[in-house]
Amino acid sequence: MAEQTHVLSPDAYRWKAGHRLFFTHIQGLVLAIDAFERRPSEDRLDDVTDLLLGSVVMMQFAADFIDEGYDWVRNDMAKVHEDFSGVFSADHAELLKRLRGMRSAKDNFAEAHGRFAAALNTVYNAHAFVCRRFVADSGSLANPEVNAPELLRTKFLRRALVTAGATEQARELDRRGQNDA
Structure with a gap:
């Protein structure tokens, strides 16, 4: 009997x-944050920032396909779990935990920490952009009742900023949100 192989569409493969x-x-x-925590320096903090900004490129690459291809993607994610979320990944969960280690950078490397916080903002907004492209203002698999892009740009971004010690940036996010209401 011939072996069956499953060939992914170009969109699914991407x-x-x-x-x-x-x-x-x-x-x-995670390794860059660990290196910063072991021997803090502005260069190591800038390495973390550069890698964060690089993750934006990964998101853009992964989502660079025609909108019709997303139906397959969403169905594939739902097969993993009906409430699928990226935080199911142990590596992603570890990264979010490791943001706590960036708090000390604010005191010793204020300017570099500001660049780091701006990069976090860019990452969450890029994720929201990808999300909005495919689901508009509807929900995710994990939160179907909530505007998924808005949730990324507000609650989840704020939590990441606070966790990483960027409280002033989180307060600014709150002020902007109040002005939008």
Whole structure:
């Protein structure tokens, strides 16, 4: 009997390959944060910032396909779990935990920490952009009742900023949100 192989569409392949690259990139971010925590320096903090900004490119690459291809992607994610979320990835969860280690950077490397916080903002907004492109203002698999892009740009970005010690940037986000209401 001939062996069956499953051939992915170009869109599905891009999505999967992009996410595999992204998860490898996340591991690099965790290692860069670890290096910063062991021997803090502005250069090491800038390495973390550069890697964060690189993750934006990974997101853009993974999502660079025609909109119709997203139906397959969403169905594939739902097969993993009906409430699928990126935080199911152990590496992603570890990265979010490791943001706490960046708090001390604010005191010793204020300017570099500001660049780091701006990069976090860029990452969350890029994720929201990709999300909005495919689901508009509807929900994610994990939060179907909530505007997914807005949730990324507000609650999740704010939590990341606070966790990383960028409280002033989080307050600015709150002020902008109040002005938008």
